Amino acid sequence: MIQFISPDDIRLAFSEAMSAMYREEVPLYGDLLDIVATVNARTLAADPALRAQLEAQGELERLNAERHGAIRVGTPAELALMRRLFAVMGLHPVGYYDLAAAGLPVHSTAFRPVERQALSRCAFRIFCSLLRLDLIEDEALRTRAADILAQRRIVSDDALYFIEKHEADGGLSSEDAEAFVLAALETFRWHGEALVDAPTYAAFSATHRLVADIVCFRGPHINHLTPRALDIDAVQVEMIARGIKAKAVIEGPPRRNVPILLRQTSFQALEEPILFRDADGGTVTGAHTARFGEIEQRGLALTPNGRALYDEILAEVEAARAEAGDYQARLAAAFARFPDDLATLRAQGLAYFSYAPARPLAGALPDGAADDLADAGTLAATPITYEDFLPVSAAGIFRSNLSGADEARLSAASSQDAFEAALGAACLDPFGLYLAQEEESLEALGRAPR
Ligand code: OOG
Ligand code: NI
Numbered sequence: 001m002i003q004f005i006s007p008d009d010i011r012l013a014f015s016e017a018m019s020a021m022y023r024e025e026v027p028l029y030g031d032l033l034d035i036v037a038t039v040n041a042r043t044l045a046a047d048p049a050l051r052a053q054l055e056a057q058g059e060l061e062r063l064n065a066e067r068h069g070a071i072r073v074g075t076p077a078e079l080a081l082m083r084r085l086f087a088v089m090g091l092h093p094v095g096y097y098d099l100a101a102a103g104l105p106v107h108s109t110a111f112r113p114v115e116r117q118a119l120s121r122c123a124f125r126i127f128c129s130l131l132r133l134d135l136i137e138d139e140a141l142r143t144r145a146a147d148i149l150a151q152r153r154i155v156s157d158d159a160l161y162f163i164e165k166h167e168a169d170g171g172l173s174s175e176d177a178e179a180f181v182l183a184a185l186e187t188f189r190w191h192g193e194a195l196v197d198a199p200t201y202a203a204f205s206a207t208h209r210l211v212a213d214i215v216c217f218r219g220p221h222i223n224h225l226t227p228r229a230l231d232i233d234a235v236q237v238e239m240i241a242r243g244i245k246a247k248a249v250i251e252g253p254p255r256r257n258v259p260i261l262l263r264q265t266s267f268q269a270l271e272e273p274i275l276f277r278d279a280d281g282g283t284v285t286g287a288h289t290a291r292f293g294e295i296e297q298r299g300l301a302l303t304p305n306g307r308a309l310y311d312e313i314l315a316e317v318e319a320a321r322a323e324a325g326d327y328q329a330r331l332a333a334a335f336a337r338f339p340d341d342l343a344t345l346r347a348q349g350l351a352y353f354s355y356a357p358a359r360p361l362a363g364a365l366p367d368g369a370a371d372d373l374a375d376a377g378t379l380a381a382t383p384i385t386y387e388d389f390l391p392v393s394a395a396g397i398f399r400s401n402l403s404g405a406d407e408a409r410l411s412a413a414s415s416q417d418a419f420e421a422a423l424g425a426a427c428l429d430p431f432g433l434y435l436a437q438e439e440e441s442l443e444a445l446g447r448a449p450r
Pocket of ligand 2: 068069070127224226294397
Protein backbone atom coordinates (compact mmCIF):
# COMPACT_ATOMS: atom_id res chain seq x y z
CA MET A 1 0.00 0.00 0.00
CA ILE A 2 1.24 3.50 -0.82
CA GLN A 3 2.03 5.71 2.12
CA PHE A 4 0.51 9.18 1.60
CA ILE A 5 2.18 12.28 2.96
CA SER A 6 -0.08 14.64 4.95
CA PRO A 7 -1.48 17.61 2.98
CA ASP A 8 -0.24 19.77 5.88
CA ASP A 9 3.33 18.73 5.11
CA ILE A 10 2.82 19.46 1.42
CA ARG A 11 1.55 22.92 2.36
CA LEU A 12 4.52 23.51 4.64
CA ALA A 13 6.96 22.58 1.87
CA PHE A 14 5.04 24.72 -0.63
CA SER A 15 4.96 27.78 1.64
CA GLU A 16 8.69 27.48 2.27
CA ALA A 17 9.41 27.17 -1.44
CA MET A 18 7.15 30.15 -2.16
CA SER A 19 8.89 32.22 0.52
CA ALA A 20 12.34 31.44 -0.89
CA MET A 21 11.20 32.27 -4.42
CA TYR A 22 9.58 35.55 -3.38
CA ARG A 23 12.60 36.69 -1.35
CA GLU A 24 14.71 36.16 -4.42
CA GLU A 25 12.24 37.96 -6.69
CA VAL A 26 11.54 40.87 -4.32
CA PRO A 27 14.64 41.53 -2.14
CA LEU A 28 12.81 44.25 -0.16
CA TYR A 29 10.50 41.51 1.08
CA GLY A 30 13.56 39.87 2.67
CA ASP A 31 14.20 43.15 4.52
CA LEU A 32 10.63 43.10 5.80
CA LEU A 33 11.14 39.55 7.09
CA ASP A 34 14.26 40.74 8.93
CA ILE A 35 12.33 43.59 10.57
CA VAL A 36 9.51 41.25 11.59
CA ALA A 37 11.97 38.74 13.09
CA THR A 38 13.74 41.51 15.04
CA VAL A 39 10.53 43.09 16.34
CA ASN A 40 9.00 39.70 17.21
CA ALA A 41 12.14 38.78 19.20
CA ARG A 42 12.02 42.14 21.01
CA THR A 43 8.30 41.72 21.78
CA LEU A 44 8.86 38.24 23.20
CA ALA A 45 11.78 39.39 25.34
CA ALA A 46 9.60 42.14 26.84
CA ASP A 47 6.59 39.89 27.41
CA PRO A 48 7.51 36.55 29.06
CA ALA A 49 3.82 35.64 29.46
CA LEU A 50 3.27 35.92 25.71
CA ARG A 51 6.41 33.90 25.12
CA ALA A 52 5.22 31.15 27.46
CA GLN A 53 1.79 31.10 25.83
CA LEU A 54 3.21 30.79 22.31
CA GLU A 55 5.61 28.13 23.47
CA ALA A 56 2.79 26.11 25.05
CA GLN A 57 0.85 26.34 21.79
CA GLY A 58 3.89 25.15 19.84
CA GLU A 59 3.96 28.43 17.92
CA LEU A 60 7.46 29.67 18.65
CA GLU A 61 9.14 27.45 16.11
CA ARG A 62 7.38 28.84 13.05
CA LEU A 63 6.65 32.26 14.51
CA ASN A 64 8.15 34.25 11.66
CA ALA A 65 6.82 32.04 8.87
CA GLU A 66 4.41 33.37 6.27
CA ARG A 67 0.75 33.37 7.20
CA HIS A 68 -0.68 34.13 3.80
CA GLY A 69 -0.08 35.17 0.22
CA ALA A 70 -2.34 36.47 -2.55
CA ILE A 71 -3.00 35.77 -6.22
CA ARG A 72 -5.46 37.02 -8.84
CA VAL A 73 -6.91 34.83 -11.60
CA GLY A 74 -8.68 35.77 -14.81
CA THR A 75 -11.32 33.15 -15.58
CA PRO A 76 -13.73 30.74 -13.91
CA ALA A 77 -11.68 27.84 -15.29
CA GLU A 78 -8.52 29.23 -13.69
CA LEU A 79 -10.30 29.63 -10.36
CA ALA A 80 -11.53 26.04 -10.46
CA LEU A 81 -7.99 24.87 -11.26
CA MET A 82 -6.65 26.77 -8.27
CA ARG A 83 -9.23 25.12 -6.02
CA ARG A 84 -8.00 21.70 -7.19
CA LEU A 85 -4.33 22.65 -6.88
CA PHE A 86 -4.72 24.05 -3.37
CA ALA A 87 -6.80 21.05 -2.24
CA VAL A 88 -3.66 18.92 -2.68
CA MET A 89 -2.07 20.92 0.14
CA GLY A 90 -5.14 20.95 2.40
CA LEU A 91 -6.41 24.42 1.51
CA HIS A 92 -10.16 24.88 1.05
CA PRO A 93 -12.25 27.89 0.03
CA VAL A 94 -13.57 29.76 3.07
CA GLY A 95 -15.58 32.97 2.89
CA TYR A 96 -16.72 35.18 0.01
CA TYR A 97 -15.39 38.72 -0.34
CA ASP A 98 -17.19 41.14 -2.62
CA LEU A 99 -14.72 43.85 -3.55
CA ALA A 100 -16.82 45.56 -6.22
CA ALA A 101 -18.42 47.57 -3.43
CA ALA A 102 -14.98 49.09 -2.90
CA GLY A 103 -14.47 49.83 -6.59
CA LEU A 104 -12.39 46.77 -7.44
CA PRO A 105 -13.44 44.55 -10.36
CA VAL A 106 -12.81 41.29 -8.48
CA HIS A 107 -14.37 38.99 -5.92
CA SER A 108 -12.45 36.61 -3.73
CA THR A 109 -12.19 33.72 -1.34
CA ALA A 110 -9.46 32.49 1.00
CA PHE A 111 -8.06 29.01 0.45
CA ARG A 112 -7.16 28.00 3.97
CA PRO A 113 -6.74 25.07 6.35
CA VAL A 114 -9.97 24.46 8.28
CA GLU A 115 -8.92 22.11 11.07
CA ARG A 116 -7.28 23.42 14.24
CA GLN A 117 -4.37 20.95 13.99
CA ALA A 118 -3.85 21.77 10.33
CA LEU A 119 -3.68 25.48 11.13
CA SER A 120 -1.14 24.96 13.86
CA ARG A 121 1.01 22.68 11.70
CA CYS A 122 1.16 25.33 8.97
CA ALA A 123 -1.18 28.32 8.88
CA PHE A 124 -0.27 29.35 5.33
CA ARG A 125 -3.24 30.34 3.18
CA ILE A 126 -3.95 32.05 -0.13
CA PHE A 127 -6.27 35.00 -0.71
CA CYS A 128 -7.49 34.41 -4.26
CA SER A 129 -9.35 36.95 -6.37
CA LEU A 130 -11.23 36.37 -9.62
CA LEU A 131 -11.49 39.09 -12.24
CA ARG A 132 -15.05 40.16 -13.00
CA LEU A 133 -14.87 40.62 -16.74
CA ASP A 134 -18.49 41.79 -16.69
CA LEU A 135 -17.32 44.92 -14.90
CA ILE A 136 -15.12 46.04 -17.82
CA GLU A 137 -17.42 48.49 -19.52
CA ASP A 138 -15.71 48.81 -22.90
CA GLU A 139 -16.97 45.86 -24.95
CA ALA A 140 -13.95 45.66 -27.27
CA LEU A 141 -11.58 45.53 -24.30
CA ARG A 142 -13.75 42.98 -22.54
CA THR A 143 -13.59 40.71 -25.60
CA ARG A 144 -9.85 41.28 -25.95
CA ALA A 145 -9.30 40.34 -22.31
CA ALA A 146 -11.37 37.18 -22.67
CA ASP A 147 -9.40 36.17 -25.79
CA ILE A 148 -6.03 36.67 -24.11
CA LEU A 149 -7.10 34.77 -21.01
CA ALA A 150 -8.59 31.91 -23.03
CA GLN A 151 -5.18 31.23 -24.54
CA ARG A 152 -3.00 31.06 -21.48
CA ARG A 153 -2.39 27.95 -19.42
CA ILE A 154 -1.48 28.70 -15.83
CA VAL A 155 -0.82 25.16 -14.59
CA SER A 156 1.87 22.97 -16.16
CA ASP A 157 1.19 19.42 -17.39
CA ASP A 158 3.38 18.15 -14.57
CA ALA A 159 1.39 19.96 -11.90
CA LEU A 160 -1.89 18.84 -13.46
CA TYR A 161 -0.67 15.23 -13.49
CA PHE A 162 -0.15 15.34 -9.71
CA ILE A 163 -3.43 17.16 -9.07
CA GLU A 164 -5.27 14.39 -10.93
CA LYS A 165 -3.26 11.69 -9.21
CA HIS A 166 -4.15 13.22 -5.84
CA GLU A 167 -7.83 13.29 -6.80
CA ALA A 168 -7.82 9.72 -8.08
CA ASP A 169 -5.83 8.14 -5.25
CA GLY A 170 -6.78 10.41 -2.35
CA GLY A 171 -3.23 11.53 -1.64
CA LEU A 172 0.38 11.77 -2.84
CA SER A 173 3.50 9.85 -1.86
CA SER A 174 6.28 12.01 -0.44
CA GLU A 175 8.22 11.65 -3.68
CA ASP A 176 5.23 12.79 -5.75
CA ALA A 177 4.55 15.60 -3.29
CA GLU A 178 8.06 16.91 -3.72
CA ALA A 179 7.67 16.95 -7.51
CA PHE A 180 4.21 18.53 -7.16
CA VAL A 181 5.53 21.41 -5.02
CA LEU A 182 8.20 22.24 -7.60
CA ALA A 183 5.70 22.07 -10.48
CA ALA A 184 2.98 24.04 -8.64
CA LEU A 185 5.42 26.79 -7.67
CA GLU A 186 5.89 27.66 -11.36
CA THR A 187 2.28 28.85 -11.60
CA PHE A 188 3.07 31.70 -9.20
CA ARG A 189 6.44 32.78 -10.57
CA TRP A 190 6.89 36.32 -11.84
CA HIS A 191 7.36 36.84 -15.58
CA GLY A 192 8.84 40.13 -16.67
CA GLU A 193 7.64 39.60 -20.25
CA ALA A 194 4.07 40.70 -20.85
CA LEU A 195 1.73 38.75 -23.12
CA VAL A 196 0.69 41.97 -24.86
CA ASP A 197 2.12 45.11 -26.44
CA ALA A 198 2.46 48.36 -24.53
CA PRO A 199 -0.67 50.06 -25.99
CA THR A 200 -2.82 47.07 -25.03
CA TYR A 201 -1.38 47.14 -21.52
CA ALA A 202 -2.08 50.86 -21.33
CA ALA A 203 -5.68 50.36 -22.44
CA PHE A 204 -6.33 47.70 -19.78
CA SER A 205 -4.53 49.78 -17.21
CA ALA A 206 -6.79 52.72 -18.01
CA THR A 207 -9.94 50.66 -17.30
CA HIS A 208 -8.45 49.49 -14.02
CA ARG A 209 -4.87 48.76 -13.03
CA LEU A 210 -6.02 45.48 -11.59
CA VAL A 211 -7.29 44.37 -15.00
CA ALA A 212 -3.86 44.99 -16.54
CA ASP A 213 -2.17 43.04 -13.75
CA ILE A 214 -4.44 40.05 -14.25
CA VAL A 215 -4.79 39.96 -18.04
CA CYS A 216 -1.39 41.01 -19.42
CA PHE A 217 0.87 38.37 -17.89
CA ARG A 218 1.42 34.65 -18.19
CA GLY A 219 -0.18 33.66 -14.94
CA PRO A 220 -1.28 34.54 -11.40
CA HIS A 221 2.09 35.69 -10.02
CA ILE A 222 2.18 35.76 -6.24
CA ASN A 223 1.67 39.45 -5.47
CA HIS A 224 2.58 39.46 -1.78
CA LEU A 225 3.43 37.25 1.16
CA THR A 226 2.58 38.08 4.74
CA PRO A 227 4.40 37.05 7.91
CA ARG A 228 2.92 37.44 11.36
CA ALA A 229 3.89 40.42 13.50
CA LEU A 230 3.45 40.23 17.27
CA ASP A 231 3.49 44.04 17.38
CA ILE A 232 2.31 45.44 14.07
CA ASP A 233 2.59 49.07 15.20
CA ALA A 234 6.28 48.55 15.98
CA VAL A 235 6.91 46.98 12.57
CA GLN A 236 5.15 49.89 10.88
CA VAL A 237 7.36 52.36 12.77
CA GLU A 238 10.49 50.38 11.91
CA MET A 239 9.58 50.21 8.19
CA ILE A 240 9.23 53.98 8.11
CA ALA A 241 12.46 54.47 10.09
CA ARG A 242 14.30 52.40 7.48
CA GLY A 243 12.91 54.48 4.64
CA ILE A 244 10.58 51.75 3.38
CA LYS A 245 7.40 53.20 1.89
CA ALA A 246 4.76 51.82 4.21
CA LYS A 247 1.05 52.11 3.69
CA ALA A 248 -0.30 55.24 5.40
CA VAL A 249 -2.61 53.47 7.84
CA ILE A 250 -2.87 50.06 9.43
CA GLU A 251 -6.08 48.41 8.21
CA GLY A 252 -8.58 46.87 10.59
CA PRO A 253 -9.34 47.59 14.24
CA PRO A 254 -7.13 49.88 16.35
CA ARG A 255 -4.50 48.66 18.81
CA ARG A 256 -6.32 47.22 21.84
CA ASN A 257 -5.70 45.29 25.06
CA VAL A 258 -7.50 42.32 23.54
CA PRO A 259 -6.73 42.22 19.81
CA ILE A 260 -9.73 41.37 17.65
CA LEU A 261 -9.97 40.11 14.05
CA LEU A 262 -7.07 41.18 11.88
CA ARG A 263 -4.76 44.18 11.52
CA GLN A 264 -2.67 44.54 8.35
CA THR A 265 -0.20 46.90 6.76
CA SER A 266 2.15 46.66 3.79
CA PHE A 267 5.02 48.31 1.99
CA GLN A 268 3.94 49.71 -1.31
CA ALA A 269 4.27 47.77 -4.52
CA LEU A 270 7.52 48.30 -6.39
CA GLU A 271 7.80 49.49 -9.95
CA GLU A 272 9.33 46.71 -12.00
CA PRO A 273 10.68 46.69 -15.56
CA ILE A 274 8.51 44.87 -18.10
CA LEU A 275 9.25 43.77 -21.66
CA PHE A 276 6.22 44.40 -23.87
CA ARG A 277 5.84 42.80 -27.28
CA ASP A 278 6.01 45.04 -30.29
CA ALA A 279 4.61 44.77 -33.79
CA ASP A 280 7.75 43.32 -35.41
CA GLY A 281 8.23 40.49 -32.96
CA GLY A 282 10.68 42.43 -30.79
CA THR A 283 10.20 43.93 -27.35
CA VAL A 284 10.03 47.37 -25.76
CA THR A 285 10.70 48.19 -22.14
CA GLY A 286 8.03 49.54 -19.79
CA ALA A 287 7.07 49.26 -16.15
CA HIS A 288 4.39 47.74 -13.92
CA THR A 289 3.74 47.92 -10.19
CA ALA A 290 2.40 44.74 -8.73
CA ARG A 291 4.31 43.19 -5.93
CA PHE A 292 4.63 44.14 -2.30
CA GLY A 293 5.12 42.81 1.22
CA GLU A 294 2.52 42.75 3.97
CA ILE A 295 2.34 41.98 7.69
CA GLU A 296 -0.57 40.83 9.77
CA GLN A 297 -1.51 40.56 13.43
CA ARG A 298 -4.48 38.39 14.36
CA GLY A 299 -6.85 38.57 17.29
CA LEU A 300 -10.15 37.05 18.39
CA ALA A 301 -12.74 35.66 16.01
CA LEU A 302 -15.98 37.61 16.51
CA THR A 303 -19.50 36.16 16.50
CA PRO A 304 -22.04 37.61 14.03
CA ASN A 305 -23.05 40.07 16.79
CA GLY A 306 -19.47 41.08 17.44
CA ARG A 307 -18.83 41.42 13.73
CA ALA A 308 -21.93 43.57 13.25
CA LEU A 309 -20.69 45.94 15.95
CA TYR A 310 -17.23 46.00 14.34
CA ASP A 311 -18.69 46.76 10.90
CA GLU A 312 -20.94 49.48 12.32
CA ILE A 313 -18.10 51.28 14.10
CA LEU A 314 -15.73 50.89 11.16
CA ALA A 315 -18.31 52.30 8.75
CA GLU A 316 -18.55 55.46 10.89
CA VAL A 317 -14.80 55.94 10.79
CA GLU A 318 -14.51 55.00 7.10
CA ALA A 319 -17.07 57.61 6.15
CA ALA A 320 -14.61 60.17 7.44
CA ARG A 321 -11.42 58.52 6.16
CA ALA A 322 -10.62 61.30 3.71
CA GLU A 323 -11.03 64.02 6.33
CA ALA A 324 -8.03 65.79 7.81
CA GLY A 325 -6.73 64.67 11.18
CA ASP A 326 -5.32 61.52 12.65
CA TYR A 327 -7.17 58.48 11.26
CA GLN A 328 -5.66 56.15 13.84
CA ALA A 329 -6.79 58.40 16.71
CA ARG A 330 -10.32 58.64 15.31
CA LEU A 331 -10.39 54.88 14.91
CA ALA A 332 -9.31 54.35 18.50
CA ALA A 333 -11.91 56.83 19.76
CA ALA A 334 -14.71 55.20 17.78
CA PHE A 335 -13.75 51.73 19.04
CA ALA A 336 -13.89 52.85 22.67
CA ARG A 337 -17.41 51.43 22.75
CA PHE A 338 -16.24 47.95 21.72
CA PRO A 339 -15.63 45.97 24.95
CA ASP A 340 -11.92 45.40 25.46
CA ASP A 341 -11.62 42.67 28.07
CA LEU A 342 -12.11 38.92 27.64
CA ALA A 343 -14.79 38.57 30.33
CA THR A 344 -17.08 41.19 28.77
CA LEU A 345 -16.48 39.94 25.23
CA ARG A 346 -17.55 36.49 26.40
CA ALA A 347 -20.46 37.67 28.56
CA GLN A 348 -21.89 39.71 25.69
CA GLY A 349 -21.42 36.91 23.17
CA LEU A 350 -19.18 39.03 20.95
CA ALA A 351 -16.35 36.52 20.42
CA TYR A 352 -15.80 32.76 20.14
CA PHE A 353 -14.12 30.74 22.88
CA SER A 354 -13.06 27.17 23.38
CA TYR A 355 -13.71 25.71 26.85
CA ALA A 356 -11.65 23.20 28.83
CA PRO A 357 -11.01 22.48 32.51
CA ALA A 358 -8.65 25.12 33.90
CA ARG A 359 -6.79 22.44 35.82
CA PRO A 360 -7.08 18.63 36.09
CA LEU A 361 -10.42 17.83 37.76
CA ALA A 362 -10.39 15.82 40.99
CA GLY A 363 -13.89 14.47 40.32
CA ALA A 364 -16.72 15.28 37.94
CA LEU A 365 -17.12 18.76 36.49
CA PRO A 366 -19.40 20.74 38.84
CA ASP A 367 -22.92 21.64 37.64
CA GLY A 368 -23.50 24.82 35.71
CA ALA A 369 -23.31 26.41 32.31
CA ALA A 370 -19.90 26.77 30.69
CA ASP A 371 -19.90 30.55 31.02
CA ASP A 372 -20.58 30.42 34.76
CA LEU A 373 -17.89 27.78 35.26
CA ALA A 374 -15.50 29.98 33.31
CA ASP A 375 -16.42 32.95 35.54
CA ALA A 376 -15.72 30.77 38.56
CA GLY A 377 -12.34 29.79 37.14
CA THR A 378 -13.23 26.10 36.90
CA LEU A 379 -13.16 26.21 33.12
CA ALA A 380 -10.64 28.13 31.05
CA ALA A 381 -12.22 29.99 28.14
CA THR A 382 -9.54 30.31 25.47
CA PRO A 383 -10.27 32.85 22.74
CA ILE A 384 -10.43 31.43 19.21
CA THR A 385 -8.18 33.24 16.74
CA TYR A 386 -9.64 34.85 13.60
CA GLU A 387 -8.28 32.99 10.56
CA ASP A 388 -10.09 34.86 7.76
CA PHE A 389 -9.89 38.23 6.04
CA LEU A 390 -11.83 41.50 6.09
CA PRO A 391 -13.31 43.03 2.94
CA VAL A 392 -12.75 46.67 3.87
CA SER A 393 -9.15 45.94 4.89
CA ALA A 394 -8.51 43.87 1.77
CA ALA A 395 -9.77 46.74 -0.37
CA GLY A 396 -7.39 49.09 1.46
CA ILE A 397 -4.46 46.73 0.82
CA PHE A 398 -5.40 46.38 -2.86
CA ARG A 399 -5.78 50.12 -3.31
CA SER A 400 -2.55 51.19 -1.69
CA ASN A 401 -0.74 48.87 -4.06
CA LEU A 402 -2.41 49.96 -7.27
CA SER A 403 -0.98 53.41 -7.70
CA GLY A 404 -3.48 55.66 -9.39
CA ALA A 405 -6.36 53.20 -9.09
CA ASP A 406 -9.53 55.21 -8.82
CA GLU A 407 -11.92 54.71 -5.97
CA ALA A 408 -15.11 54.87 -8.01
CA ARG A 409 -17.69 52.46 -6.68
CA LEU A 410 -18.70 49.77 -9.11
CA SER A 411 -22.43 49.44 -9.08
CA ALA A 412 -22.35 45.68 -9.35
CA ALA A 413 -24.44 43.30 -7.39
CA SER A 414 -22.52 41.00 -5.11
CA SER A 415 -22.29 37.71 -6.90
CA GLN A 416 -21.47 34.82 -4.61
CA ASP A 417 -23.51 32.39 -6.72
CA ALA A 418 -21.51 33.20 -9.86
CA PHE A 419 -18.28 32.96 -7.87
CA GLU A 420 -19.16 29.55 -6.47
CA ALA A 421 -20.29 28.31 -9.89
CA ALA A 422 -16.85 29.32 -11.23
CA LEU A 423 -15.08 27.78 -8.27
CA GLY A 424 -17.00 24.54 -8.66
CA ALA A 425 -17.70 24.43 -4.93
CA ALA A 426 -19.36 26.40 -2.17
CA CYS A 427 -17.28 28.74 -0.01
CA LEU A 428 -17.40 27.51 3.57
CA ASP A 429 -18.97 29.89 6.07
CA PRO A 430 -16.25 31.21 8.41
CA PHE A 431 -18.69 31.79 11.30
CA GLY A 432 -19.79 28.17 11.06
CA LEU A 433 -16.20 26.98 11.46
CA TYR A 434 -15.60 29.04 14.62
CA LEU A 435 -18.97 28.07 16.08
CA ALA A 436 -18.23 24.40 15.43
CA GLN A 437 -14.96 24.73 17.32
CA GLU A 438 -16.71 26.37 20.30
CA GLU A 439 -19.49 23.78 20.25
CA GLU A 440 -17.10 20.84 20.02
CA SER A 441 -15.37 22.00 23.18
CA LEU A 442 -18.74 22.32 24.94
CA GLU A 443 -19.93 18.92 23.78
CA ALA A 444 -16.76 17.33 25.14
CA LEU A 445 -17.71 18.82 28.52
CA GLY A 446 -21.41 18.07 28.14
CA ARG A 447 -22.33 21.69 28.86
CA ALA A 448 -24.49 24.43 27.40
CA PRO A 449 -22.76 27.80 26.92
CA ARG A 450 -25.15 29.80 29.13
C1 OOG B 1 -5.19 40.89 -2.27
C2 OOG B 1 -5.35 41.98 -1.26
C3 OOG B 1 -6.06 41.49 -0.01
C4 OOG B 1 -5.41 40.84 2.37
O1 OOG B 1 -4.53 40.39 3.12
O2 OOG B 1 -6.47 41.34 2.80
C5 OOG B 1 -5.16 40.77 0.93
C6 OOG B 1 -4.43 41.31 -3.50
O3 OOG B 1 -3.81 42.37 -3.50
O4 OOG B 1 -4.47 40.53 -4.47
O5 OOG B 1 -4.21 40.13 0.60
NI1 NI C 1 -2.75 40.03 2.12
